[in-house]
Amino acid sequence: MTEHGGEVRNEVSGHVGGPVVQAGQIGSVVFHTPSGPPVEIPRQLPPPPRGFVNRAVELAALDDLLNADLLNTDGGAGVPLTVVVSGLGGVGKSAISRRWAHGVSDRFTDGQLYADLEGYRHGGGVEVGDVLGGFLRSLGVREEWIPAGLAERAALFRSRTAGRRLLVLVDDAHHAAEVVPLLPPSATSAVVVTSQRRLGGLVVDGARSIPLTPLTLDESLHLLSNLVGADRIAAEPAAGAELARLCAGLPIALRVAGARLIQRPSRLVSKLVAELADGRRRLERLSAEGDLSVEAVFETAYRGLPSVPARLYRLLGLLPLTTFSAGLAQAVLGREAEPYLETLLEAHLVEEPLPDRFRLHDLVRLHAARCAEREEPVADQEAALRAAASWYLGAVSAADRAIMGDRVRLAPEPPAPAEPFGSSGEALDWLEAERGNLLALLRLAASAGWHEFVWQCAEALWALYHQRKHYADWLETSRLGAESARELGYHAAEARMRNQLARAYIELADFPTAGRELDAAAGAAEAAGEPLLRAIVLESFGQAELAQNRPEAAAERFTRALEIHEAIGRRRGIGMQSYHLGLAHTRAGHAEEAVAAFQRAMSIMEERDDELSQGKIAIERAVALRHLGRGADAAASARQGLAVMRERRVAAKQIKALRILADLAADDGDREQERRCLEQALSVALASGNQAEADLLRERLT
Structure with missing residues (x-):
């Protein structure tokens, strides 16, 4: 604030890199720095x-365990209350656990x-x-x-979760x-586990066990009365008791039987009992209470279906899916x-745990x-499975x-989903x-x-695995995609699949296996005669070299990939390989070469309006500029990248940009800015x- 001839002016001049407050008088100022979105x-x-x-x-037993083990503790680190609810399939383990969990959820404030x-099962595990x-x-x-x-994820x-109040x-x-x-x-946490097994290993280590047995006769009759009406069961007490016995105390069987009676209000309970008494259609391996089976219950419900929902029911049984949508x-x-x-839902043959x-x-x-x-017919069974596969593809x-977006794909574009x-x-x-x-x-x-x-679906799933890192699925x-491509003799697809396989091994730091897969991918790419595929495999070789801190070898691979992209005129590929080449040059200490490579990459990404890539390049360019002693240029480049990454909420890149700016401030002796x-x-x-990064930053701040 300055005074000129009695006139008071409020002016700001020069370069400003942060918040500005202009006022006549200020008591105190507090700046709040951006932190990421709140965690729900x-x-x-x-x-x-x-x-x-x-x-x-059983519900009372769960309450007693909670009250004794959780509410009497002073909190902090320790062993959570762990309860194993075990029993036969269909006996209601999930139902009771969810019912109880919802009843006590307000006690677990985290x-x-x-x-x-x-x-999450793979080959049984x-x-x-x-x-x-x-x-x-x-x-x-x-x-x-x-x-x-x-091990790292568990740690x-x-x-x-240490010291939190969580229900798992x-x-x-x-x-x-x-x-x-x-x-x-x-x-102060609790864990409830449902299983068809006793899980003795958990019990030995202190977990509490609540075995869930089939319902008693009285409990089964209570459930049936609740479903179809107490008067209807009381009108035929012997038939009601026999129906409960034939359902073997399994809640799912009792619900299906009840739904069948609801569908035909005038039907006698004894008539349903007569149908269920036919033991020729039992599920031999899935029985309860001796020789009693629930298959008759399902068969009776199935026979009561109209023809179209009955066929849908049959076809759904062929699918190896845990859940499915109406579209499928x-x-x-x-x-x-x-x-x-809807018909199958009413008959309790299908459940809807979540909308659609x-x-x-x-x-x-x-x-x-x-x-x-x-x-x-066998042909119709295969047709149904192929229809499911086509829909998913x-x-x-x-x-x-x-x-x-616009990445390289070998598979033809299938029909878009509805x-x-x-x-x-x-x-x-x-x-x-x-x-x-x-x-x-x-x-x-x-x-x-x-x-x-197989190979087309595997190629498309790169989007999931590259983002979410489900390595077991990825591998x-x-x-499977590579083997299918090889069976077809389609060298290009095999090269693509083996390259994707190698990228997973690179991220897992299994470099010998990654190298073998990349060698196989390179051979398949040569056999296919596809220059673009050779460039893609070369890029992965470069990634492997860079991950092993061999920047000179990485630069050689990226350069060869760049030459291929230049020869075929693929602009995005030229930009990406220039970016990778810049990373290798920076790692090798060749800052001038790195800046030149980053500049070329930036020009192409600006031409393509690829803002995210521009942000990545700007941050890495700042590192190289700092090595050249061009502090002001480095700071401008880092701020450019930081702005993009804040907008995109890319935390890792935000931290890197801010670290660079802190280093530049330290170079200038500006401790407050640092x-x-x-x-x-x-x-x-x-x-x-990112707790590890937070610890490093705290250490530097102290």
Whole structure:
């Protein structure tokens, strides 16, 4: 503020790099630096079951355990209350666990986490690392800070959950080892695990056990009365008791039987009992209470269906899917499916755990598959499976395009799905939700010899694996794709698949295996005679060299890839290889060459209006400019990149840009500016869940 001839002026001049406040008098000023979006408390519990009755003893036991073990603790780190709810399939383990969890959820102020382990199984085992990855994302850890290895993910999960009040519900565990990494180290947390097994390993280590047995006769009659009306059961007490006995105390069987009676209000209970008494259609391996089976219950419900929903039921039983959508059901049936899904829902043969996500209970799916094998011609069975595969291929390809944009693809573009994705985030979320189904379909297709589908779907799934780092899926899918491409003699596709496989091994630091796959990819690319594929494989070789801190070797690979892109006139490829070459030059200490490479890359990305790539290039260019002593230019480049990464919320790049600006301030002796940049970087690191980076920044600040 200056005074000129009695006139007071409020002026700002010179270069300003941060907030400015102009006022006549100021008492105090507080600047708030940006921190990332607020982290929401996870609320992952599935909806509570409808029409839940009985299980008062077990619910009370869960309450007693909670009151004794959780509320009497002083909190902090320790061992969470862990309860194993075990019992026969269909006995109601998930229902009681969800009912109880919703009743006590308000006691767990840091949220609730949920995982159905069936969707994470690989060859009988669970990819616990994928479960932990989902939990960490829900707890606010940014994707780029989630490590690849199981041990590292488990360690980060323990750090994020120590001392918190969390409720963790884990469905369908087969072994104690699947659960142990999911236990938060907090005496104020609770973990409920459902399993068809006793999980003795957890019990030995202190977990409490609540075995869930089939319902008693009185409990079964209570459930039936609640479903169809007490008067109707009381009118035929002997038939009602026999119906409860034939349903073997399984809630799912009782509900299906009740639905059958509801559909025909005038039907006698004794007539349904007579139908269920026929033991010729029992599921021999899935019995309860001696020789009693639930197959008759499912068969009776099935026989009461009209022809179209009955056929939909049969075809759904053939699909190796944990859940499915109405769109998939329509593709399999070949006509509008939602009205027939409603019929199956009413008969309790299909469940809808989430909006437009349907599923068959394990026992129901087995029965539906038997019906299909018995009544559907073999050709129609295969046609249904191929229809499902085709539907998924179209949806996965559309998701890939929504996420990755204009990248190199070998597969022809299939028909777009009926409902296109509204954003890249929506597409990525859909791929995440369908991940287990897609892997199951790929396995089935590979065993059936549907090689075109396998490699094309595997190519499109790069969008998911590159973003979310599901390494077990990534490796298996790419391997299946490579084998299918080889079976077809399609060298180009084999090169692409082996290159994708190698990129996973590079990220996992398994460089010998990555090298073998890249050698195979290079051979297939040569056999295909495709220069672009050779360039893609060369880029991956360069990535492997750079990951092993061999920048000169990396630069040689990137240069060869660049020459190919130049020869075929592919501008984006020229820009990307120039960027990679700049990284290698910087790592090797050749700052002038790095700046030149970055400048070329920047010009191309500006020409293509690729803002995200411009931001990445600007940050790396700042590093090289600093090495050349061009501090002002380096600061301008770092700020350019920082602005882009803040808008895109790319935490890792924000931190790098702020570190560069802090280093530049330190070079100039500006300790206050250095501290401000480091504090902003710390704020971003904490908000994104990068604890390791936060610790390093705190150390520097002290």
